[in-house]
Amino acid sequence: MGYLISEEHVLSTYYGEDVDSRNFERVFGIGYYQKKVSNADFKVDQIIYAPYGDDPLLISQVTITNTSSEEKKARWIEYWGTQIYEFSFKAYIQSSFSKKHPNFHRRKFADKFTKQITLHKNQGLFTNHVFSGFSKKEIKAWNTLKFLANTLGKKITGGNVKEVVPEAHFDDERPPITYLISLTGEISAYSTDPTKFFGDGKPEHPEGIFYPLNSTLGDASSSKGMLLEKKLVLKPGEEKTIQFAYGYGYSNEEIEKLIAKYQQSHENTFKESCEQWKHERVQLSIPDESWVDRELMWHNYYLRGNFTYDSFFKEHILSQGHVYQYLIGFQGASRDPLQHVLPFIFTNPKYTKEVLRYTFKTIFPTGEIPYGIVGSGVIMPSPFIPSDLELWLIWVTSEYVLANRDLEFLEEVVPLYPVYGKKVKHHEVKDVLALCYKHFVYESGTGKHGLQRISNGDWNDMVVHGYVHKKKVKDVQKHGESVLNAAMAIYTLHNYKEMLLFIGDLNLAEEVGTYADKQREAVSRQWAGKWFKRAWLSEEYGWIGEKKLWLEPQSWAILGNAVSETQLPILLESINKEVRSPSKIGAMVCNEIDKKKAESHGSGTNAGIWPSINGTLIMALSKVNGEFAWDEWKKNTLAMHAESYPEIWYGIWSGPDTYNSELSKTPGGTGFVDPDEPNKSEDAVSQLTPVNWTDFPVMNMHPHAWPLYNITSLMGIRFSKEGVILSPKIPKTEFMFNTPLIGFIQTKSEISGWYNPCNLGKWRIEIQLNPELFSRYSHIEINGKSEPISLKEGGIEFWGESIENTSIKWRLF
Incomplete structure (x- = not known):
C-alpha cells in the first residue's frame, strides 16, 4: 500500500473500515490488483501485479495525476x-498438543529472526x-513433543515425525533476502521503522505521515517493514508513473540481476x-454464453498462478493450497496436485512433467506414495494410509504420454525418496510407474x-476414520474393500x-488389462438396485451404501463400463433425483445425512458438495448424456455460486474444496465446527484439526482445475495407443474449443480441428458426431x-502426420 502526501491532503491506497467507497475503486484482475483513489487535487491509480512467468517478485505501478489547475x-x-x-x-x-491455533506458533517462530537491512544504490x-x-x-520441548507424537500420539501422527536426510527440514531457518526497490530512479528518503511511522494511528492514519522519513538504518534488527519515498512535482493535468519491485532472492547478485531486468523494461x-495470460489455456467460446470463456480464463489464471517451486525436489508443484497449505501447513494429499x-496436459507439457516428477520423487522404494509433504522434503506425519494414490499417478502419467506421444518422458531417470544420499535408488519413469502398479495390486490387493x-x-x-469405532479401524484396514477404488481402477x-501398448510392453499390458477386467466384474456384482454400493468395511460393519447413495463410485462405474444397459438409466435417474436436483451448485456427495459421522450435517463428506467428485461426475455424464453433463458443469461454476449465494x-472469485449443501444450516458456505453439533466420533483423527475451513475458504485448486479439465470431457476427448478420439457432447450448434494440444471448431457451415502433440509422427484421429451433422458434409x-x-x-477416422512446427489440421466441408 502507499500514501500520497501533499500540503493539503493525504490519499491512501489502504482499504480500511472508514474508506469512502465512492472515491475508492478496486479491481481484482487476472494477474493484478488495482486500486483507484481520488480527492479534489489528485487521482492515484496503483496496480500491484505479478509479472507473467516465474520471477519471484511483485511490481507496484503507481500513476499519480494532478487534477487541479495549479502545480502541485x-x-x-x-x-x-x-x-x-x-x-x-x-x-x-504444536497446536494439536497446545490447543492454540497454528498462527500463534508461526508468529512465535517469526520472532526468532532478526533483520539486517542495507541500502542499495x-x-x-x-x-x-x-x-x-x-x-x-x-x-x-520439541524433542519431547516428537517422542510423544511418535509413541502415545502415533494414532494421530502415524509415528513419522522425523527428518530422514540433512536436506529435509520442518522449518526454513535460512529464508531468502527480501527487498523493496524503486524501478524508476533514485528514492528521496527511506525508513526501516514502520512502528514509528504508523504509531497509534494504524494504517488508516499513520502518525508519522507528515514527517520526513529519517533515512537512517540504525538498529533495524526488529524491523517489520520497509518504507520508500519519492518526491514529485506535477503541473496541472500532468500524470507521472513510478514503479517499485518487492520480492526475494538468495543472493545480492541474483536480486540485482532481476532488478536490472525490470528497470530496463518496466514501461511495458x-x-x-x-x-500473455490470454494464451496457453483451455478455451471454449460459445456465441450465446460468453461468460463461459470468461470463467475459464479466470480459472486458468488462478491455477497457473498457483504453481510454486520446491527447492527440495527441484520441481514446480500445484499445491492444493487453501486450509491444507496455508493453515495446516502441508502439500497434499498426493492425489490433489495430480x-x-x-x-x-492440454496446455503446458513442461509443467505437467514437473508435477509428475515431483510425485515420482516422493515415492518409497516399495512403490508406496506418501499422503503428503511438509516443510522442505519431509514426509507428512499422518495417520492416513490412502489406498488410491497410485491410481491417480498412473492415470495422469498415462494420459499425458498418450496425449502428447511423449515416449522420452518415460525414459527419464528419477530418484526415489529421500532423493538425496548415496543409497537412493534411481529408476526410469516407466519402471517407477510399474512399481506403483505392483504396490497397488500386490500390496494393497483385493478382499x-x-x-x-x-x-x-x-x-x-x-x-x-470418524465412521467406525477407533478400536475397529485396524480390522477395517485389514479386511475392508472399496467399490470406489475398484471402479476407478477399471478406467x-x-x-x-x-x-x-503404445510403448510396446505387451506382457505388462495384458496383465494390467486382465486385472482391470476382474475389477469390472467385481464392481458389477455390487449393484444395489438403484446405485452401486460404496464399500465393504468388515464382517461387523458390513456394506455401506446399500440404502444410501454415495456418489464417489457411481461416476467411475460409468467410466469403467461396469454399468449394464438396463442399469444405466436407473443409475442416472437416481443421481439426478437424489444428489443433483436438490442442489443449486453441484451434486451432493451423499443423498442424506449420516448421523454417525463426525462432520456437521450437510458439510464435508456428510452430504456436502465436492468439486473434485463432481469433476469425475461430469466426466461420466459426458460419456452418456451431454445435456446432464453440461448442466452439471454450469452448476459447479463460480458464476453459479455467486448467483445462488x-x-x-467466497465461491465468487475462488473457493474451498467443499461447499455445504442445502442439508446444512449454512448452505453455500464451507465447513466449520458447529458448537451445537458436538463431535460424536471417538476416533482421535476426526477430532484432530484445530482450524475451520471458514478460516481460509479460498485458493483451493479443485474449483479451478476441474472446470478446465471437464471442458475436455465435454469434448469427448479420449487418447489411445494410435491417436485420439473426439466425440463432442456440448449441446450447442456453434462453439470453438481451443488448446495448444488439440482444437475443435463447429460453425453452421463447417467443422474443423487440429491435433498438435509435442512428438512428431503419424496419428489416428477419430471423430464421432451426430449422424445428422455428418449428413451435411x-x-x-x-x-x-x-x-x-x-x-x-x-464416425470417421483418418491418419494425419504432425511434422516440425505443423499440427495435423482437418476440416469437414
Missing part, C-alpha cells in the same frame, strides 16, 4: 512488510533475515504480462469380494494398458489434401 508538490510513500510467516506443519503439530532496501536459534528449553511489463495438473482394498481410507479420508488401468464472499480436408468422407460405425 507531493510525496509518495511506498510500504511493504517484511515479517516472515512460514506455513509450518511443525506449528500444526539509493534505490531501495535489502532485508536479510537471520535466525537467532532455539533455546535449550525449546529444543528439549504490465501490458505484456496481461497479454488432479490440478490435468488441464496442463473377499474381489474388490480393491480400502486400507484406512480411499479418496474419502473419513470413510473409515485408470485401461489408460495404463493403452500406454503400455451472493451474500457469501461430403469431404474432409487433412493438411490441405481433401478426400470423400467415409463413415465407419457412426
Whole structure:
C-alpha cells in the first residue's frame, strides 16, 4: 500500500473500515490488483501485479495525476512488510498438543529472526533475515513433543515425525533476502521503522505521515517493514508513473540481476504480462454464453498462478493450497496436485512433467506414495494410509504420454525418496510407474469380494476414520474393500494398458488389462438396485451404501463400463433425483445425512458438495448424456455460486474444496465446527484439526482445475495407443474449443480441428458426431489434401502426420 502526501491532503491506497467507497475503486484482475483513489487535487491509480512467468517478485505501478489547475508538490510513500510467516506443519503439530491455533506458533517462530537491512544504490532496501536459534528449553520441548507424537500420539501422527536426510527440514531457518526497490530512479528518503511511522494511528492514519522519513538504518534488527519515498512535482493535468519491485532472492547478485531486468523494461511489463495470460489455456467460446470463456480464463489464471517451486525436489508443484497449505501447513494429499495438473496436459507439457516428477520423487522404494509433504522434503506425519494414490499417478502419467506421444518422458531417470544420499535408488519413469502398479495390486490387493482394498481410507479420508469405532479401524484396514477404488481402477488401468501398448510392453499390458477386467466384474456384482454400493468395511460393519447413495463410485462405474444397459438409466435417474436436483451448485456427495459421522450435517463428506467428485461426475455424464453433463458443469461454476449465494464472499472469485449443501444450516458456505453439533466420533483423527475451513475458504485448486479439465470431457476427448478420439457432447450448434494440444471448431457451415502433440509422427484421429451433422458434409480436408468422407460405425477416422512446427489440421466441408 502507499500514501500520497501533499500540503493539503493525504490519499491512501489502504482499504480500511472508514474508506469512502465512492472515491475508492478496486479491481481484482487476472494477474493484478488495482486500486483507484481520488480527492479534489489528485487521482492515484496503483496496480500491484505479478509479472507473467516465474520471477519471484511483485511490481507496484503507481500513476499519480494532478487534477487541479495549479502545480502541485507531493510525496509518495511506498510500504511493504517484511515479517516472515512460514506455513509450518511443525506449528500444526504444536497446536494439536497446545490447543492454540497454528498462527500463534508461526508468529512465535517469526520472532526468532532478526533483520539486517542495507541500502542499495539509493534505490531501495535489502532485508536479510537471520535466525537467532532455539533455546535449550525449546529444543528439549520439541524433542519431547516428537517422542510423544511418535509413541502415545502415533494414532494421530502415524509415528513419522522425523527428518530422514540433512536436506529435509520442518522449518526454513535460512529464508531468502527480501527487498523493496524503486524501478524508476533514485528514492528521496527511506525508513526501516514502520512502528514509528504508523504509531497509534494504524494504517488508516499513520502518525508519522507528515514527517520526513529519517533515512537512517540504525538498529533495524526488529524491523517489520520497509518504507520508500519519492518526491514529485506535477503541473496541472500532468500524470507521472513510478514503479517499485518487492520480492526475494538468495543472493545480492541474483536480486540485482532481476532488478536490472525490470528497470530496463518496466514501461511495458504490465501490458505484456496481461497479454500473455490470454494464451496457453483451455478455451471454449460459445456465441450465446460468453461468460463461459470468461470463467475459464479466470480459472486458468488462478491455477497457473498457483504453481510454486520446491527447492527440495527441484520441481514446480500445484499445491492444493487453501486450509491444507496455508493453515495446516502441508502439500497434499498426493492425489490433489495430480488432479490440478490435468488441464496442463492440454496446455503446458513442461509443467505437467514437473508435477509428475515431483510425485515420482516422493515415492518409497516399495512403490508406496506418501499422503503428503511438509516443510522442505519431509514426509507428512499422518495417520492416513490412502489406498488410491497410485491410481491417480498412473492415470495422469498415462494420459499425458498418450496425449502428447511423449515416449522420452518415460525414459527419464528419477530418484526415489529421500532423493538425496548415496543409497537412493534411481529408476526410469516407466519402471517407477510399474512399481506403483505392483504396490497397488500386490500390496494393497483385493478382499473377499474381489474388490480393491480400502486400507484406512480411499479418496474419502473419513470413510473409515470418524465412521467406525477407533478400536475397529485396524480390522477395517485389514479386511475392508472399496467399490470406489475398484471402479476407478477399471478406467485408470485401461489408460495404463493403452500406454503400455503404445510403448510396446505387451506382457505388462495384458496383465494390467486382465486385472482391470476382474475389477469390472467385481464392481458389477455390487449393484444395489438403484446405485452401486460404496464399500465393504468388515464382517461387523458390513456394506455401506446399500440404502444410501454415495456418489464417489457411481461416476467411475460409468467410466469403467461396469454399468449394464438396463442399469444405466436407473443409475442416472437416481443421481439426478437424489444428489443433483436438490442442489443449486453441484451434486451432493451423499443423498442424506449420516448421523454417525463426525462432520456437521450437510458439510464435508456428510452430504456436502465436492468439486473434485463432481469433476469425475461430469466426466461420466459426458460419456452418456451431454445435456446432464453440461448442466452439471454450469452448476459447479463460480458464476453459479455467486448467483445462488451472493451474500457469501467466497465461491465468487475462488473457493474451498467443499461447499455445504442445502442439508446444512449454512448452505453455500464451507465447513466449520458447529458448537451445537458436538463431535460424536471417538476416533482421535476426526477430532484432530484445530482450524475451520471458514478460516481460509479460498485458493483451493479443485474449483479451478476441474472446470478446465471437464471442458475436455465435454469434448469427448479420449487418447489411445494410435491417436485420439473426439466425440463432442456440448449441446450447442456453434462453439470453438481451443488448446495448444488439440482444437475443435463447429460453425453452421463447417467443422474443423487440429491435433498438435509435442512428438512428431503419424496419428489416428477419430471423430464421432451426430449422424445428422455428418449428413451435411461430403469431404474432409487433412493438411490441405481433401478426400470423400467415409463413415465407419457412426464416425470417421483418418491418419494425419504432425511434422516440425505443423499440427495435423482437418476440416469437414
